[in-house]
Amino acid sequence: MSQLYAFGRALALLRDTWKWTFRGSLRRQSKVFARQLYEVGNRSLLFITVTLGVLGTISVFQVLLQVERILPEFSVVGPAFIQTMIREFAPTIAGLIIATRVGSGIAAEIGSMVVTEQVDALRLCNANPVDYLVAPRFWACVIQNVLLTVYGGLVGICAGACVAHYAWQISWGSFFSLSLVGFPDVISGLLKATAYGMAIPIAAAQAGLETTGGSEGVGAATTRAVVNASFAVVVLDFLLSGFSFLFLFGNP
Amino acid sequence: MIGWVSGLGAALIGLLETLGGLAILAVRIVRSMSPRTLDGRETWRAFYKVGVKSYAIVVMTALFTGAIMVIQAGQFVSKAGATSFVGWAAGFAVLAEIGPVLIGLMFSGRVGANNTAELGTMVVTEQVDALRALAIEPLGYLVAPRVLAMVVMLFLLTALGDLFALFGGGVTSELLLGIPFRVFAQQVIEANLTSEYLLGLVKGSVFGFSIAVVSCYFGLGVKGGAAGVGRAVNNAVVLAAIGIFVTDLAVGLLWNLL
Numbered sequence: 001m002s003q004l005y006a007f008g009r010a011l012a013l014l015r016d017t018w019k020w021t022f023r024g025s026l027r028r029q030s031k032v033f034a035r036q037l038y039e040v041g042n043r044s045l046l047f048i049t050v051t052l053g054v055l056g057t058i059s060v061f062q063v064l065l066q067v068e069r070i071l072p073e074f075s076v077v078g079p080a081f082i083q084t085m086i087r088e089f090a091p092t093i094a095g096l097i098i099a100t101r102v103g104s105g106i107a108a109e110i111g112s113m114v115v116t117e118q119v120d121a122l123r124l125c126n127a128n129p130v131d132y133l134v135a136p137r138f139w140a141c142v143i144q145n146v147l148l149t150v151y152g153g154l155v156g157i158c159a160g161a162c163v164a165h166y167a168w169q170i171s172w173g174s175f176f177s178l179s180l181v182g183f184p185d186v187i188s189g190l191l192k193a194t195a196y197g198m199a200i201p202i203a204a205a206q207a208g209l210e211t212t213g214g215s216e217g218v219g220a221a222t223t224r225a226v227v228n229a230s231f232a233v234v235v236l237d238f239l240l241s242g243f244s245f246l247f248l249f250g251n252p
Numbered sequence: 253m254i255g256w257v258s259g260l261g262a263a264l265i266g267l268l269e270t271l272g273g274l275a276i277l278a279v280r281i282v283r284s285m286s287p288r289t290l291d292g293r294e295t296w297r298a299f300y301k302v303g304v305k306s307y308a309i310v311v312m313t314a315l316f317t318g319a320i321m322v323i324q325a326g327q328f329v330s331k332a333g334a335t336s337f338v339g340w341a342a343g344f345a346v347l348a349e350i351g352p353v354l355i356g357l358m359f360s361g362r363v364g365a366n367n368t369a370e371l372g373t374m375v376v377t378e379q380v381d382a383l384r385a386l387a388i389e390p391l392g393y394l395v396a397p398r399v400l401a402m403v404v405m406l407f408l409l410t411a412l413g414d415l416f417a418l419f420g421g422g423v424t425s426e427l428l429l430g431i432p433f434r435v436f437a438q439q440v441i442e443a444n445l446t447s448e449y450l451l452g453l454v455k456g457s458v459f460g461f462s463i464a465v466v467s468c469y470f471g472l473g474v475k476g477g478a479a480g481v482g483r484a485v486n487n488a489v490v491l492a493a494i495g496i497f498v499t500d501l502a503v504g505l506l507w508n509l510l
Contacts, residue, residue, distance in 0.1 A: 084324060
């Protein structure tokens with residue numbers, strides 16, 4: 001039951017964030033917004049490169065070991081890998097990575113502001129914490145999550161191509177084939193990235209704003225932010241995959 | 253130019269310091285982990301908090317993971333018409349790769365972050381110093397039980413979670429692809445994925461150890477009050493996630509080459 005209430009409060013926070021955005025929050029907080037774009041985007045680049053690179057390497061490696069036993073040739077591996085990467089792995093793994101890095105960062109930052117009564121000070125100055133703190137982080141996260149997903153997908157595909165080329169002598173040309181990739185695949189991937197980009201900062205900001213107690217509370221809030229944000233990514237992935245399967249890819 | 257180079261050097265030195273600290277801590281934890289020094293009640297409590305309390309979130313994640321993998325495999329099936337392929341593809345992806353990694357990431361968020369926050373709070377409120385003043389070694393009393401609990405519990409949670417993932421996959425294949433649950437189950441069994449299942453379990457325990465060492469390292473190194481605890485948790489989950497992917501690659505390569 002308390003989970004349902006928490007979900008309702010998250011939806012209310014999402015609504016407030018949109019409301020303050022339409023009232024020109026980003027224009028007023030343009031400096032905070034620019035800073036958050038840097039914090040979320042640039043500072044996650046290395047993290048995304050490492051994780052998606054490793055993911056591309058290991059998936060192609062394991063798939064090729066299996067395919068080797070069944071199929072005589074590998075021309076289908078590259079296109080199928082690229083398609084799955086665009087539809088599924090680039091958005092979801094990048095989303096989980098952003099959920100751990102950015103989600104815990106937002107919750108820790110806002111949580112320690114709450115504990116040291118800086119948020120109350122904001123309210124005293126007649127500044128709304130959603131307007132001042134949440135909206136810039138929300139939009140920074142949405143924009144950068146989409147960009148990082150595109151970047152991460154490229155890194156993963158290139159890492160996979162290197163494995164295929166150097167360990168199995170598959171030519172670059174037959175691996176980098178977009179024959180299976182269509183417009184719906186790209187839409188599906190971008191839809192997922194956008195949805196995760198919205199869910200992560202809301203889950204994290206909610207955990208941060210609801211912090212109580214001292215340093216113990218900040219720790220608990222950060223934990224809750226990571227768990228809720230990652231779980232939101234997994235559930236949204238399921239919903240959007242099902243949606244794409246039924247409506248975007250034209251399956252019966 | 254000079255600023256850029258010195259920044260790179262500082263980052264490199266910081267990274268090496270962290271890695272060295274992690275290695276030293278890992279060795280010291282393993283050394284302090286003898287049945288004689290392990291506190292029974294603290295260990296039992298750690299098992300409960302690490303395992304039982306994260307059971308629900310792991311099961312939920314696993315159910316959705318299996319469902320997602322079946323949907324992804326199903327897209328190839330409805331184009332090519334190879335229905336017998338679903339059980340093998342989804343089972344293989346879940347057991348060997350995606351299941352352990354997603355369960356590990358979830359576990360790192362739930363248990364690893366919690367552990368860093370708890371140890372960090374103890375450091376900040378000087379409870380760890382109080383332990384030392386009572387001549388109790390914090391590494392043996394606080395850290396070793398948690399590390400043991402994380403290794404054992406992530407192993408068990410992966411073992412169970414994989415099965416829940418296959419169950420979720422079966423339900424999805426019946427509802428969405430129109431392949432009956434029985435047929436899906438039969439395909440998974442016929443695909444003979446024992447070696448993939450074992451690989452996943454090995455990955456689970458290795459992830460458990462790396463999550464445990466990373467979270468304890470950052471928890472014990474907290475400086476500076478509530479903000480410090482938040483920063484430590486943030487650093488811990490980031491490094492634990494990198495650790496999961498890097499050890500995933502290492503275990504996968506070793507498993508297939510040996």
